[in-house]
Amino acid sequence: MAHVVIVGGGFAGVWSAAGAALARGDADLRITLVAPNEHLVLRPRLYEPAPDLAKVELARILRPIGVEHVRSEVTEIDTGSRMMVADGEEIGYDRLVLAAGSKLVRPRGLPGGDRLFDIDDLAGALRLTEHLRARPDCSVVVVGAGFVGLEAATELAARGRVLLVDRSEAVGEHLGPGPRKEIEAALDQLGIEYRLGTTVTEVGDGFAVLSDGTKVAADAVVWSVGMTASELTRQISDRLDHLGRIPVDRQLRATPEVFAAGDVAAAPFDAEHTVMQACQHATPLGKVAGYNAAADLLGKPLRDFTPGPYVTCLDLGGAGAIFTRGWDREVMATGAQGKDIKKRINQAIHPPVDDAAKILAAADRVSIELPFFPREPENAASTA
Numbered sequence: 001m002a003h004v005v006i007v008g009g010g011f012a013g014v015w016s017a018a019g020a021a022l023a024r025g026d027a028d029l030r031i032t033l034v035a036p037n038e039h040l041v042l043r044p045r046l047y048e049p050a051p052d053l054a055k056v057e058l059a060r061i062l063r064p065i066g067v068e069h070v071r072s073e074v075t076e077i078d079t080g081s082r083m084m085v086a087d088g089e090e091i092g093y094d095r096l097v098l099a100a101g102s103k104l105v106r107p108r109g110l111p112g113g114d115r116l117f118d119i120d121d122l123a124g125a126l127r128l129t130e131h132l133r134a135r136p137d138c139s140v141v142v143v144g145a146g147f148v149g150l151e152a153a154t155e156l157a158a159r160g161r162v163l164l165v166d167r168s169e170a171v172g173e174h175l176g177p178g179p180r181k182e183i184e185a186a187l188d189q190l191g192i193e194y195r196l197g198t199t200v201t202e203v204g205d206g207f208a209v210l211s212d213g214t215k216v217a218a219d220a221v222v223w224s225v226g227m228t229a230s231e232l233t234r235q236i237s238d239r240l241d242h243l244g245r246i247p248v249d250r251q252l253r254a255t256p257e258v259f260a261a262g263d264v265a266a267a268p269f270d271a272e273h274t275v276m277q278a279c280q281h282a283t284p285l286g287k288v289a290g291y292n293a294a295a296d297l298l299g300k301p302l303r304d305f306t307p308g309p310y311v312t313c314l315d316l317g318g319a320g321a322i323f324t325r326g327w328d329r330e331v332m333a334t335g336a337q338g339k340d341i342k343k344r345i346n347q348a349i350h351p352p353v354d355d356a357a358k359i360l361a362a363a364d365r366v367s368i369e370l371p372f373f374p375r376e377p378e379n380a381a382s383t384a
């Protein structure tokens with residue numbers, strides 16, 4: 001029987017599995033998902049104070065839709081023989097969906113680097129939560145004032161003093177100038193000190209040394225400087241982008257027999273942009289890549305990846321959240337209204353479980369639905 005194998009059990013992998021099951025219908029086709037984890041980890045929620053809640057048992061999604069789960073880590077992929085090696089065992093495929101995600105970029109040779117904390121995966125987020133639980137009124141240094149660092153810093157401000165440092169000269173540099181004023185106001189409101197043009201050069205027991213030589217108190221140093229795609233991408237293509245991602249076409253095909261989805265895929269969003277390494281894109285990418293991998297084997301028409309509007313929702317802890325729309329990240333909602341949207345997004349990213357019809361119906365909806373997002377900037381009336 002023809003075999004679709006999906007590597008990865010994050011948003012992209014899970015939705016690839018559902019997309020493949022949708023395309024299979026009643027046809028004979030074996031679908032296997034290979035990933036070491038027992039749970040889908042909802043990485044966008046790992047900054048929350050109870051990260052253990054940010055997970056969904058994979059079996060509750062895969063079993064109802066007839067997808068086998070092999071709990072192994074893939075180390076080799078041979079696209080010539082269509083074989084992979086996972087924990088020493090060989091697995092053959094007819095179509096492969098690579099959805100092995102991304103990992104935090106870690107510093108090399110940083111003195112005390114083994115003392116760093118992160119919220120990149122569930123184990124890291126739990127370790128940080130446990131560490132700080134024993135240290136009320138702690139001092140924390142967050143390195144990296146991008147999306148993840150800002151969410152971590154503003155959430156940690158409720159647990160102690162936070163110093164946010166970033167090598168660049170602007171807070172949220174990659175988010176552009178659109179939401180910057182609101183972000184800076186939120187940091188001020190929460191009493192978060194930030195130092196720009198600065199990084200951490202050493203981590204010690206209860207302290208960190210900054211690149212200007214200053215020694216600051218630090219019960220924890222949280223590293224959040226960006227993500228890079230899984231190393232498995234190198235076994236598929238030698239034309240990776242600056243994030244280590246594989247270029248794919250509109251049907252998410254990387255080679256005749258390999259599709260890619262999620263944080264490993266540099267898929268075209270529009271004429272100017274590729275997708276972001278974001279759950280917002282990993283989910284629809286998975287749905288299309290999985291569908292196409294199965295459809296290709298079954299002789300069905302393939303689907304194009306047609307993303308919905310690009311939005312962001314940045315949680316700012318006790319200062320609410322900022323919801324933006326478009327690549328210029330025009331601010332549409334802030335404060336309590338933004339927070340309400342963030343809460344609804346963080347619920348909406350939980351896939352349906354235990355119900356094949358609901359899971360397959362969700363796999364068939366590729367564009368994100370924005371029923372609860374405001375259509376106009378909240379200050380439109382006052383500026384009109």
Ligand SMILES: Cc1cc2nc3c(=O)[nH]c(=O)nc-3n(C[C@H](O)[C@H](O)[C@H](O)COP(=O)(O)OP(=O)(O)OC[C@H]3O[C@@H](n4cnc5c(N)ncnc54)[C@H](O)[C@@H]3O)c2cc1C
Pocket residue numbers: 007008009010011012013034035036037042043044045046047072073074075099100101102103119120121148230232261262263264277278279280281282313
């Ligand atoms: C703290 C944080 C906050 C975020 N906030 C947001 C947000 O607000 N909005 C948003 O859109 N995005 C957000 N993101 C980004 C989002 O979480 C990722 O883009 C998304 O998780 C990517 O999904 P993925 O399935 O491609 O990869 P991942 O979530 O990285 O999953 C990869 C999967 O592949 C498996 N895997 C890896 N290597 C192998 C291997 N060799 N063999 C087998 N399996 C393997 C892993 O175990 C995992 O199951 C955030 C990320 C973080 C860390």
